[in-house]
Amino acid sequence: MTVVFSNPLPIPVLGFCAYSGTGKTTLLTQLIPELNQRGIRLAVIKHAHHNFDVDIPGKDSFEMRKAGAKQVLVASHVRWALMTEDPVEDDPQLQHLLRQIEADKVDIVLVEGFKKLALPKIELHRAAHNKPFIHVHDENIVAIACCEDTQVPDTLTRLDLNNVQQIADFVQQYQQHWQAPQIKLPICFDDEALRDQPESEYGISVSQGISKVLGQVNAINQTELVDLVDIDNRILAHDIISEINVPQQTNSAMDGYAFAFDSLSTAPLKIVAEVLAGHNYPNILQAGEAVRIMTGATVPQGADTIQARELAEESDQTVTLLETQNIVKGQHVRLAGEDIAQGEVALSAGCRLGAAELGLMASLGFNRLPLFKRPVVAVFSTGDEVSQPGDELKPNCIFDANRYTILAMAKKLGCQVIDLGIIDDNEQTLTDTLRDAATKADIVISSGGVSVGNADYIKMALANVGNTHFWRINMRPGRPLAVGKINQSLFFGLPGNPVAVMVSFMQFVQPAIRKLAGEINWQPQFIPAIADHALRSKTGRTEFLRGVYSIGNDGKIHVQTTGAQGSGMLNSMVNANCLIVIADDTATIPAGDSVFIQPFADLL
Numbered sequence: 001m002t003v004v005f006s007n008p009l010p011i012p013v014l015g016f017c018a019y020s021g022t023g024k025t026t027l028l029t030q031l032i033p034e035l036n037q038r039g040i041r042l043a044v045i046k047h048a049h050h051n052f053d054v055d056i057p058g059k060d061s062f063e064m065r066k067a068g069a070k071q072v073l074v075a076s077h078v079r080w081a082l083m084t085e086d087p088v089e090d091d092p093q094l095q096h097l098l099r100q101i102e103a104d105k106v107d108i109v110l111v112e113g114f115k116k117l118a119l120p121k122i123e124l125h126r127a128a129h130n131k132p133f134i135h136v137h138d139e140n141i142v143a144i145a146c147c148e149d150t151q152v153p154d155t156l157t158r159l160d161l162n163n164v165q166q167i168a169d170f171v172q173q174y175q176q177h178w179q180a181p182q183i184k185l186p187i188c189f190d191d192e193a194l195r196d197q198p199e200s201e202y203g204i205s206v207s208q209g210i211s212k213v214l215g216q217v218n219a220i221n222q223t224e225l226v227d228l229v230d231i232d233n234r235i236l237a238h239d240i241i242s243e244i245n246v247p248q249q250t251n252s253a254m255d256g257y258a259f260a261f262d263s264l265s266t267a268p269l270k271i272v273a274e275v276l277a278g279h280n281y282p283n284i285l286q287a288g289e290a291v292r293i294m295t296g297a298t299v300p301q302g303a304d305t306i307q308a309r310e311l312a313e314e315s316d317q318t319v320t321l322l323e324t325q326n327i328v329k330g331q332h333v334r335l336a337g338e339d340i341a342q343g344e345v346a347l348s349a350g351c352r353l354g355a356a357e358l359g360l361m362a363s364l365g366f367n368r369l370p371l372f373k374r375p376v377v378a379v380f381s382t383g384d385e386v387s388q389p390g391d392e393l394k395p396n397c398i399f400d401a402n403r404y405t406i407l408a409m410a411k412k413l414g415c416q417v418i419d420l421g422i423i424d425d426n427e428q429t430l431t432d433t434l435r436d437a438a439t440k441a442d443i444v445i446s447s448g449g450v451s452v453g454n455a456d457y458i459k460m461a462l463a464n465v466g467n468t469h470f471w472r473i474n475m476r477p478g479r480p481l482a483v484g485k486i487n488q489s490l491f492f493g494l495p496g497n498p499v500a501v502m503v504s505f506m507q508f509v510q511p512a513i514r515k516l517a518g519e520i521n522w523q524p525q526f527i528p529a530i531a532d533h534a535l536r537s538k539t540g541r542t543e544f545l546r547g548v549y550s551i552g553n554d555g556k557i558h559v560q561t562t563g564a565q566g567s568g569m570l571n572s573m574v575n576a577n578c579l580i581v582i583a584d585d586t587a588t589i590p591a592g593d594s595v596f597i598q599p600f601a602d603l604l
């Protein structure tokens with residue numbers, strides 16, 4: 001039986017396996033110089049079964065380790081060695097060992113031992129030893145090096161055990177053609193590719209859910225002109241073409257002196273004028289002349305280079321430039337149109353307008369922009385136990401949290417919101433509410449009542465007014481989800497548990513709102529982070545854990561969970577700054593492995 005292995009390095013790892021006595025080490029000591037000669041830099045990891053030592057008693061490093069140092073790193077200008085005391089019951093973990101290799105210093109790692117791991121290997125087989133084949137129960141064998149008369153299946157590359165050149169050819173080819181596996185994100189956001197995949201009776205994947213949701217959404221096409229100062233997180237309806245160059249004139253990026261680079265040899269230069277921002281020098285600068293110039297002032301004709309004031313000395317209307325050997329032609333000159341050229345598309349339709357975009361539009365002279373109308377989102381809660389915050393909390397009840405998280409997230413996405421309050425859990429009231437809400441809103445969102453409980457009237461109400469699907473999404477939290485249409489409005493029935501509401505909103509409602517609002521080119525962000533402790537999930541479902549990411553002492557992004565993960569515990573969202581997303585083909589992430597996170601940044 002082979003044990004799952006994933007290569008953590010950006011270079012290939014190739015194993016050599018054989019029964020003892022086959023000549024593995026002899027072959028490797030011949031192969032290594034042969035590969036070195038071909039310019040291939042090698043690392044070797046060798047498994048040892050016994051308590052070996054690489055140091056000598058009496059040496060300082062040996063004595064320090066024996067004195068109790070868990071790690072000793074001994075280094076000279078020739079080599080360094082790290083010795084780690086790591087007594088474990090089981091075999092050492094190859095993935096952990098591989099992470100110790102400096103992948104920028106070698107081209108391939110050859111591994112001797114670790115026979116049971118599912119890593120690509122060359123099997124060595126010597127017929128005279130009468131040992132069984134390894135490849136018959138290990139599908140990771142890519143080639144077999146054996147004797148002349150040994151039978152080898154057609155699917156395996158056959159190598160001559162005594163021909164080091166031939167084996168080196170194979171390793172070289174392997175190294176040259178190896179490609180790092182493509183990064184697979186935990187959620188696929190390819191709307192078209194997934195939409196028509198069949199639904200399984202056990203539920204659909206998050207990716208399928210997203211594409212099915214997006215399949216129900218048509219972008220708003222009404223537009224309006226809005227003053228720049230009133231635009232908050234809205235979507236541009238048309239391309240904006242610049243009518244001017246930005247900057248309008250070629251100008252200085254420094255307070256200093258403008259001159260022609262070719263005049264450098266005639267220094268000191270004669271100062272003929274001073275140019276302040278908003279002004280210009282009306283003449284053409286001649287050879288041997290300079291102007292005193294301020295940041296943002298127009299560079300005179302005839303000048304092409306600026307020297308900063310602190311690198312020049314001025315006296316008697318002349319300037320001596322210092323460190324002339326470092327002056328580069330064109331330095332500190334901002335060319336007309338270098339930010340945006342006249343006639344260029346400055347922003348494209350479908351772009352979300354944040355601070356930078358608004359600044360850019362202002363810099364082009366626009367004071368109003370054509371925008372898509374904001375989506376209108378109506379939100380209500382259901383459930384006899386759900387009470388209005390501010391009222392007295394009745395026995396057996398809870399305060400309504402979901403309406404507030406949904407309203408806040410919808411507003412953050414630039415929607416206009418309608419708060420419909422808490423709606424009584426009965427079929428008639430819910431039917432009336434839904435029918436009315438759909439006349440006012442592009443999206444109607446409820447929470448609670450979409451699972452299999454007896455009092456879940458929302459399903460009946462929906463059947464009365466629209467056309468809705470109830471899906472079980474293979475994810476946690478947020479398994480039940482209702483999506484449908486009430487006339488032209490989109491309906492989302494989110495599950496009742498408060499964390500499930502927020503996670504479902506992020507994964508399904510967010511892309512729908514963005515598409516409806518006319519935003520294009522949006523994709524959820526996945527950032528790789530190092531899991532500081534082991535993370536558990538179950539294959540067959542996508543797990544969204546609440547996490548806290550931060551930059552570790554190693555300069556890399558690390559993540560930990562917030563602790564207890566109950567889908568009713570809103571505090572876990574408050575304490576988190578990201579979701580940790582474990583893909584549906586993964587059951588555990590060992591500590592130290594990479595995992596994808598989705599920072600909350602643009603939503604909470």
Ligand SMILES: Nc1nc2c(c(=O)[nH]1)N[C@H]1C(S)=C(S)[C@@H](COP(=O)(O)OP(=O)(O)OC[C@H]3O[C@@H](n4cnc5c(N)ncnc54)[C@H](O)[C@@H]3O)O[C@H]1N2
Nearest residue numbers: 381386399400401402403448449450451479495496497500
């Ligand atoms: N037999 C089964 N039971 C449940 C299943 C299942 O598959 N089979 N799924 C569980 C999952 S997962 C979830 S999530 C919930 C979803 O159920 P509902 O959408 O019907 O939600 P409710 O039962 O109405 O409420 C669940 C939970 O959330 C609280 N809640 C409801 N609304 C609010 C609100 N506005 N603010 C704060 N908290 C709210 C409610 O009191 C419940 O505790 O079903 C599981 N059960």
Ligand code: MOO
Nearest residue numbers: 477478479500567
């Ligand atoms: O959606 Mo539920 O909150 O997974 O438990």
